[in-house]
Amino acid sequence: MGFRIAWHPGAVSILYPNGDVLALDLCGRPFAVFMDGRSYRRGLGGRILQIVRTITGRRGFEDVVGTEKVRLISRIFDRLTGSRINDLSSIDNGITKYKRFDRWLTERRLKSVTDLQRDALRYSEVYGRVGILPPDQYQSIVIQLTRGCAYNRCRFCRFYRGETYQVLDKRQLEEHIFSVSEYLGPALPVRNRIWLGEASVLGVEQDHLVGCVETVRNHLSGPARGGLAAFGDLIVSRKRSVKEYRDLCQAGLQRLYIGIESGCPEIRKALHKPLDDEMVLKTLNAMREGGISINPIFLLGAGGLAAEEQHVKGTADLLSRLEVRPGERVYLSPIVAGDDDGVELLGAGTRPLTPEQIDRQRSLLESLVPGEFRFATYDIRGFLY
Numbered sequence: 001m002g003f004r005i006a007w008h009p010g011a012v013s014i015l016y017p018n019g020d021v022l023a024l025d026l027c028g029r030p031f032a033v034f035m036d037g038r039s040y041r042r043g044l045g046g047r048i049l050q051i052v053r054t055i056t057g058r059r060g061f062e063d064v065v066g067t068e069k070v071r072l073i074s075r076i077f078d079r080l081t082g083s084r085i086n087d088l089s090s091i092d093n094g095i096t097k098y099k100r101f102d103r104w105l106t107e108r109r110l111k112s113v114t115d116l117q118r119d120a121l122r123y124s125e126v127y128g129r130v131g132i133l134p135p136d137q138y139q140s141i142v143i144q145l146t147r148g149c150a151y152n153r154c155r156f157c158r159f160y161r162g163e164t165y166q167v168l169d170k171r172q173l174e175e176h177i178f179s180v181s182e183y184l185g186p187a188l189p190v191r192n193r194i195w196l197g198e199a200s201v202l203g204v205e206q207d208h209l210v211g212c213v214e215t216v217r218n219h220l221s222g223p224a225r226g227g228l229a230a231f232g233d234l235i236v237s238r239k240r241s242v243k244e245y246r247d248l249c250q251a252g253l254q255r256l257y258i259g260i261e262s263g264c265p266e267i268r269k270a271l272h273k274p275l276d277d278e279m280v281l282k283t284l285n286a287m288r289e290g291g292i293s294i295n296p297i298f299l300l301g302a303g304g305l306a307a308e309e310q311h312v313k314g315t316a317d318l319l320s321r322l323e324v325r326p327g328e329r330v331y332l333s334p335i336v337a338g339d340d341d342g343v344e345l346l347g348a349g350t351r352p353l354t355p356e357q358i359d360r361q362r363s364l365l366e367s368l369v370p371g372e373f374r375f376a377t378y379d380i381r382g383f384l385y
């Protein structure tokens with residue numbers, strides 16, 4: 001039986017006649033697999049998510065753990081090794097590609113379950129862990145200029161609880177960039193953009209931040225061409241002038257993702273994220289004037305069912321005043337029933353919405369804002385790095 005090979009920057013995919021697909025980076029880390037009718041994604045840290053369809057047809061994610069995970073990885077590597085013994089005549093798309101593939105099978109850094117376990121440990125040394133990324137940034141190179149959250153008090157957020165906000169100095173940043181580059185090795189080109197820090201880079205003093213963005217761009221010039229983005233915040237960071245945002249933009253920062261959560265001030269307050277509408281608009285517009293694009297993030301289900309009307313109307317109003325620009329996207333992040341601590345996350349007595357109610361709320365919101373808005377789902381359950 002033949003199979004096809006497709007080379008990509010920093011990666012290879014093997015496509016089998018029965019529809020199975022294995023995608024691995026050039027170090028040998030599987031990152032996307034379709035096998036036996038099942039779809040999997042694997043993160044650098046070793047976590048594997050199976051993408052499933054729930055009984056209602058929605059996309060869901062299930063962790064693959066324990067012996068099932070070991071079995072899956074073994075099967076992937078067996079399949080790869082099995083691909084080698086096919087004779088050259090079985091290859092559909094060229095002997096040269098096959099020879100390169102055969103050489104890569106021998107030379108790749110990671111060939112076994114144990115190798116991948118060691119690699120995941122190395123990932124922990126380099127990163128500790130990566131808390132969360134927006135869904136369009138899962139393939140970025142993460143450079144942890146900041147760790148933790150400078151605010152850390154939003155009721156619905158558990159990403160950095162108990163962690164102290166830290167900022168790397170220039171020497172630490174250069175060492176970190178070196179470790180990340182070494183860790184990714186020949187797989188680095190798979191990741192064609194850069195994500196800077198945790199929450200948020202705006203907590204970094206201006207001159208240091210400008211210098212760090214330049215340093216990252218200089219050391220990782222290839223992926224930096226794909227864009228450099230980060231989380232921004234509107235609560236604890238010092239407000240910057242348009243010129244300061246322009247300096248950041250000229251240094252290389254292109255996009256900020258800002259969690260606004262709701263267009264209703266009372267709901268934001270209940271979520272422990274007290275923001276003033278006018279300040280939100282003024283600050284986001286100053287960022288844009290400085291040349292930085294904005295991707296605002298709102299929660300679906302904030303305030304629960306009881307406050308749905310205020311949440312949807314307030315958010316639609318704020319979005320209309322925000323006038324999202326070309327290239328900008330509005331992220332909608334659902335809080336759904338089934339989150340084990342959803343009640344506490346939303347405030348005492350407020351129940352999270354069901355998936356059906358979340359879908360309805362999204363449609364309602366979309367129907368209330370002008371057609372040019374680009375909405376995207378930000379489902380934190382699908383996060384993997």
Ligand code: SF4
Pocket residue numbers: 149150151152153154157158159160199233259
């Ligand atoms: S500012 Fe962002 S990262 Fe920090 S606690 Fe709030 S939602 Fe979480």
